[in-house]
Amino acid sequence: MSRESMEQELVSIPIIVDVPYKFAAGHYMSRFLLELRDNGKFYGIRCPVCKRVQLPPRVVCAVCHVKNDEWVELANEGTLTAFTVMYLPVTDPTTGKPHEPPLVYGSVKLDGADSMLNHFINVEADRDKVWVGMRMRTVLRPKEQRIGDLSDIIHFEPLEGQKNPEK
Amino acid sequence: MAEDKIYGPFEVDQHITAHSIYYAGKMGSRFYTTLRDEQKILGVRCEKCNKVYWPPRTTCGRCFSQLSEDDLVEIGPTGTLETYTLVTYTEPVHPRKAPFIYGIIKLDGADTGMAHFIDEVDYTQLHVGMRMQPVFAEERKANILDIAYFKPA
Numbered sequence: 001m002s003r004e005s006m007e008q009e010l011v012s013i014p015i016i017v018d019v020p021y022k023f024a025a026g027h028y029m030s031r032f033l034l035e036l037r038d039n040g041k042f043y044g045i046r047c048p049v050c051k052r053v054q055l056p057p058r059v060v061c062a063v064c065h066v067k068n069d070e071w072v073e074l075a076n077e078g079t080l081t082a083f084t085v086m087y088l089p090v091t092d093p094t095t096g097k098p099h100e101p102p103l104v105y106g107s108v109k110l111d112g113a114d115s116m117l118n119h120f121i122n123v124e125a126d127r128d129k130v131w132v133g134m135r136m137r138t139v140l141r142p143k144e145q146r147i148g149d150l151s152d153i154i155h156f157e158p159l160e161g162q163k164n165p166e167k
Numbered sequence: 168m169a170e171d172k173i174y175g176p177f178e179v180d181q182h183i184t185a186h187s188i189y190y191a192g193k194m195g196s197r198f199y200t201t202l203r204d205e206q207k208i209l210g211v212r213c214e215k216c217n218k219v220y221w222p223p224r225t226t227c228g229r230c231f232s233q234l235s236e237d238d239l240v241e242i243g244p245t246g247t248l249e250t251y252t253l254v255t256y257t258e259p260v261h262p263r264k265a266p267f268i269y270g271i272i273k274l275d276g277a278d279t280g281m282a283h284f285i286d287e288v289d290y291t292q293l294h295v296g297m298r299m300q301p302v303f304a305e306e307r308k309a310n311i312l313d314i315a316y317f318k319p320a
Binding site: 008009010011012013014015016017018019020021022023024025026027029030031033034093094095096097147148149 | 183188196
């Protein structure tokens with residue numbers, strides 16, 4: 001390579017790809033998302049055979065293969081069933097920008113449901129300050145900002161006055 | 168919840184955003200800086216295949232010969248319209264709002280075409296084989312929009 005080309009200006013072009021699309025929620029998810037958006041409530045669906053309450057609601061119970069049709073209002077509070085502390089940034093696909101670590105991410109079983117919701121947990125990234133069994137509540141966007149998808153849930157936050165049972 | 172409440176079908180507006188950087192590389196950078204600074208369009212010749220490619224690249228796609236900056240040749244700026252289409256609907260991923268015309272122009276001296284906008288012409292007046300010329304942007308930033316568009320020569 002010639003000396004001249006060693007000093008060549010190298011061109012780089014930043015590209016932002018923004019892909020808009022519509023997600024057709026379907027019969028049961030429409031009801032779930034509209035209740036979340038309009039009333040800030042969570043609804044699950046109970047299987048008539050095994051009685052488990054699924055969240056998000058599905059038309060057919062994946063275990064019993066029967067049609068679910070009993071809607072159940074769930075609490076906005078639940079119990080942390082698993083969590084992880086993330087030390088690497090995770091890209092938010094809606095902005096393309098990273099969430100800054102450290103972050104706590106976990107599964108919460110809302111009272112009345114048998115399945116979990118996974119989301120960020122708004123708690124200090126300290127494994128002494130978050131534990132399985134911790135009581136959580138959902139924090140939603142203000143009603144006028146809700147759009148009817150799961151990003152309407154900002155995060156979970158712990159209920160006040162809890163003490164780590166192992167400490 | 169009232170049992171008779173009607174829930175209509177619901178479509179949720181979503182979008183995915185991805186940030187990336189296109190690195191033009193050795194040959195691509197030479198192409199873009201020459202376009203910006205001299206308003207000249209470069210292609211690359213493979214001696215073995217006797218083909219001139221645009222955009223310039225370091226490997227011949229036919230015979231895999233290594234190509235270098237010594238193989239860069241000026242092409243165009245005029246060329247011949249190979250094909251074209253009128254875009255009549257607006258999509259968020261398009262760089263412009265409809266209506267606009269996309270064409271592929273084979274620049275004089277090149278063996279491959281360049282896709283770009285075609286302006287300053289009525290769509291019905293276009294025809295394959297038409298002679299075209301580029302209009303360079305006033306303010307050039309070393310990207311492909313340094314050629315603002317092509318128009319009939």
